[in-house]
Amino acid sequence: MSELAALNASFWPFWLWLVFASLLGLVIGSFLNVVIYRLPLMLRRSWGETQLPELSLSWPASHCPACLTHVSWYHNLPVISWLLLKGKCASCKTPISRLYPGVELAAGCLALMIAWRYGASLQSLAFMGLAFTLLALAVIDAQTRLLPDFLTLPLVWAGLTFHWWFSSPELFNQAFVGALLGYLSLWSLYWVFKLLTGREGMGYGDFKLLAALGAWLGAPALVPIVLLASLSGLVAALLLKLGKRWQGQALPFGPHLILGGLALLLGGWELAQTLRLGSWLLVTGWAFPG
Ligand SMILES: [Zn+2]
Structure with missing residues (x-):
């Protein structure tokens, strides 16, 4: 505790x-x-x-x-x-x-x-x-x-406020950078994908959701979250394809980002260690409790 x-x-x-x-x-x-x-x-x-x-x-x-x-x-x-x-x-x-x-x-x-x-x-x-x-x-x-703004935006502010009042200044800094990077990383990916393929791979809701996860879990957690989300999204797409339930429609990415975020919230350092991502968090000085 x-x-x-x-x-x-x-x-x-x-x-x-x-x-x-x-x-x-x-x-x-x-x-x-x-x-x-x-x-x-x-x-x-x-x-x-x-x-x-x-x-x-x-x-x-x-x-x-x-x-x-x-x-x-x-x-x-x-x-x-x-x-x-x-x-x-x-x-x-x-x-x-x-x-x-x-x-x-x-x-x-x-x-x-x-x-x-x-x-x-x-x-x-x-x-x-x-x-x-x-x-x-x-x-x-x-x-x-x-992914309604009604839920994602208050979640960003709640994360920043929580760390401002109750966490170390170090974790607040990571939360602040996490919110910015969370938004900008998917925003850039969205534009690269759109300019290359002319299609939309994600929605603005996904950027705000990752900003919220960054605000709660800190910038260093973003890499493990996105990796876990991509892995989980890939498995889901394969399962849908095997079950012949996928007709090429875009799949929601939000549930996978959330799965990654919750896994890190509950698994913390131990999970990162198991996934061989511990050294990434160590190098970036992840300040999240656990
Ligand atoms: Zn009834």
Whole structure:
């Protein structure tokens, strides 16, 4: 645990902290489902698709998209309700996507792993906020090929603010350079690719996302993140091709960048060492805790 620990560690038995973090993750996962479903619809409506229903993140209350029945609180418990209802709406029996309990479980697991790694600390809570936002962004990008500014830009500022207030000046500098380089590296790649091939390989959302990852994890982490993302993107493309589910369409890169970022957040130095990237981080003086 780091010197940043602001919550009283001896007050929390470690197992209770882990249980608290997992439950927090499950409950926030349930809210992430609302963001994942509604934010792209809200954006498309604001871009002129006025036939879409008027929504906000808090209104209307949860309802079944098929029969519009209001979902009562006891049918809205993370994962458990989905299992009890056998994945169907309580009133009209329309199947409810497995994605809902999947996102809740993923948020619970991420919170648990962060709580385990970073202990009962303010730092842990901040990293959980980062991981939850990244999870929502990954699913939104996979489904809609959008990385909304509404999520990516606050994530950049939150990372810089967090390191400004709570980290060493060294890490803040790396975060600041990380945000700039994260944006500019993909921006340059985008233009080189566009000038050479006349096609767009990425979107501006990807630049802002990598800026956010740089702001949280520091400039030296960008190289491992992009390497992991490219590897994961390559594997995904191969799998899609083998499964004959790929017809040459551009694939979203955001989920892979996020996978790389989360891997480094959770794996830190040990992971970099295993991937033979430890010396890169050593040479660049990576100041990230872990
Ligand atoms: Zn229904």
